[in-house]
Amino acid sequence: MRDAYHEELDSIGDGLVEMARLVGSAIGRATTAMLDADLHLAESVIAADEKVDDLQRELETKAITLLARQQPVATDLRIVVTSLRMSADLERSGDLAQHVAKVARLRYPESAVPRDLQATILEMGQLAQRLMAKAREVIITKDVDLALQLEQDDDAMDLLHRTLFQHLMDDRWKHGIETAVDVTLLGRYYERFADHAVSVARRVVYLVTGDYADEVDPAAGADAESARSKNA
Amino acid sequence: MRDAYHEELDSIGDGLVEMARLVGSAIGRATTAMLDADLHLAESVIAADEKVDDLQRELETKAITLLARQQPVATDLRIVVTSLRMSADLERSGDLAQHVAKVARLRYPESAVPRDLQATILEMGQLAQRLMAKAREVIITKDVDLALQLEQDDDAMDLLHRTLFQHLMDDRWKHGIETAVDVTLLGRYYERFADHAVSVARRVVYLVTGDYADEVDPAAGADAESARSKNA
Numbered sequence: 001m002r003d004a005y006h007e008e009l010d011s012i013g014d015g016l017v018e019m020a021r022l023v024g025s026a027i028g029r030a031t032t033a034m035l036d037a038d039l040h041l042a043e044s045v046i047a048a049d050e051k052v053d054d055l056q057r058e059l060e061t062k063a064i065t066l067l068a069r070q071q072p073v074a075t076d077l078r079i080v081v082t083s084l085r086m087s088a089d090l091e092r093s094g095d096l097a098q099h100v101a102k103v104a105r106l107r108y109p110e111s112a113v114p115r116d117l118q119a120t121i122l123e124m125g126q127l128a129q130r131l132m133a134k135a136r137e138v139i140i141t142k143d144v145d146l147a148l149q150l151e152q153d154d155d156a157m158d159l160l161h162r163t164l165f166q167h168l169m170d171d172r173w174k175h176g177i178e179t180a181v182d183v184t185l186l187g188r189y190y191e192r193f194a195d196h197a198v199s200v201a202r203r204v205v206y207l208v209t210g211d212y213a214d215e216v217d218p219a220a221g222a223d224a225e226s227a228r229s230k231n232a
Numbered sequence: 233m234r235d236a237y238h239e240e241l242d243s244i245g246d247g248l249v250e251m252a253r254l255v256g257s258a259i260g261r262a263t264t265a266m267l268d269a270d271l272h273l274a275e276s277v278i279a280a281d282e283k284v285d286d287l288q289r290e291l292e293t294k295a296i297t298l299l300a301r302q303q304p305v306a307t308d309l310r311i312v313v314t315s316l317r318m319s320a321d322l323e324r325s326g327d328l329a330q331h332v333a334k335v336a337r338l339r340y341p342e343s344a345v346p347r348d349l350q351a352t353i354l355e356m357g358q359l360a361q362r363l364m365a366k367a368r369e370v371i372i373t374k375d376v377d378l379a380l381q382l383e384q385d386d387d388a389m390d391l392l393h394r395t396l397f398q399h400l401m402d403d404r405w406k407h408g409i410e411t412a413v414d415v416t417l418l419g420r421y422y423e424r425f426a427d428h429a430v431s432v433a434r435r436v437v438y439l440v441t442g443d444y445a446d447e448v449d450p451a452a453g454a455d456a457e458s459a460r461s462k463n464a
Contacts, residue, residue, distance in 0.1 A: 063313075064309065064310070064313055067299065071303040074300070077296065081295075084316065084317075085316075085320070088317070088320060106460060168413055169413075173409050177405050178400075178401055180409050180412050180416075185420065188417065188420060225334035225335060225338055
């Protein structure tokens with residue numbers, strides 16, 4: 001039988017899983033909204049982010065209440081503290097999906113993404129969604145091998161990001177500055193979204209093994225400068 | 233006389249103050265490195281970020297140890313949990329300063345910023361540094377009025393960000409796509425840096441008053457889309 005304490009701990013885990021589900025769905029829908037120039041869909045993604053923010057606040061309140069009342073130690077304490085960090089990653093991922101949707105809204109009735117880049121952006125959007133689906137799976141299963149897979153997926157995101165920069169830097173770029181700005185920011189949003197998914201998975205690895213999956217800062221790996229300098 | 237418990241709590245506060253000092257200095261030096269195309273300075277900013285990451289890790293270890301051993305409740309518990317979040321904001325600010333320095337390095341021996349935008353970028357860099365200096369002051373003094381000042385400074389950053397976009401979107405833009413990409417990312421880095429400084433200050437307000445300074449998400453206020461849509 002589960003006692004109240006473990007029920008509270010489980011409920012924090014459930015909150016994380018639900019947040020990951022929502023933001024994974026949001027990045028997928030935001031990408032569709034942008035590629036299809038679907039204003040209605042974009043608006044719905046923008047509005048739905050409130051739910052993610054609410055969940056994060058609930059989760060934080062639960063975590064702090066649990067710390068105060070139950071005073072967990074050792075593994076349970078690590079779970080609670082790590083959950084707070086994961087919820088911050090997920091909340092931020094939701095913001096990034098919302099940013100993508102805002103680009104879609106800003107450029108409506110046009111699509112922000114020119115035709116010759118739509119395939120790359122679609123791939124980035126799908127990869128971002130898959131990364132978050134895997135991160136969610138990792139939260140549920142605590143599967144360290146699956147968590148390590150996310151590192152490779154993130155390399156693939158880095159490659160796509162470089163492809164995007166190659167297009168931008170190509171002398172034949174004919175879409176003007178405004179579109180270059182949109183594409184630059186979109187690339188950054190997807191890359192950061194992927195970073196947060198990887199970060200969530202790494203935190204699970206830390207919980208299970210006590211080691212950081214990678215001593216390198218999750219965010220430092222695939223920033224825009226490294227993507228570009230590899231092209232330079 | 234201070235007991236060991238309060239010494240540990242103070243030491244966490246000291247770590248935050250030191251992190252804020254380091255990242256404030258980093259954004260100032262990164263801006264100079266970029267405007268002056270100073271490779272040596274850029275490299276030193278990039279290398280120095282490790283110290284910030286180390287401090288964050290130390291601070292987290294201290295916080296978790298304190299939670300486990302001392303099991304603080306009420307205000308002290310809130311201080312520890314909030315400190316963990318502030319350290320995440322500060323660590324991320326350090327990354328953003330490093331990103332600015334990487335743009336400087338990437339474009340060396342040129343400056344990444346064309347002459348007619350140098351004044352705006354200098355202002356953004358200086359404002360970012362001042363915001364972080366104030367955030368540091370807020371951590372030390374717990375001064376709620378000063379914390380609220382940061383909101384206004386952030387509005388000024390938003391205005392500068394819009395100025396930057398106005399330049400980019402001007403038909404007379406003659407600096408090409410590569411520079412447009414640099415300037416877009418730089419604008420984003422300064423804006424996010426400012427968001428994190430504001431977020432640190434808001435967390436102090438939350439500690440002191442128990443209320444969020446603003447029910448709105450700190451990151452949602454001044455994103456690139458709103459900066460641009462106000463120009464559209």
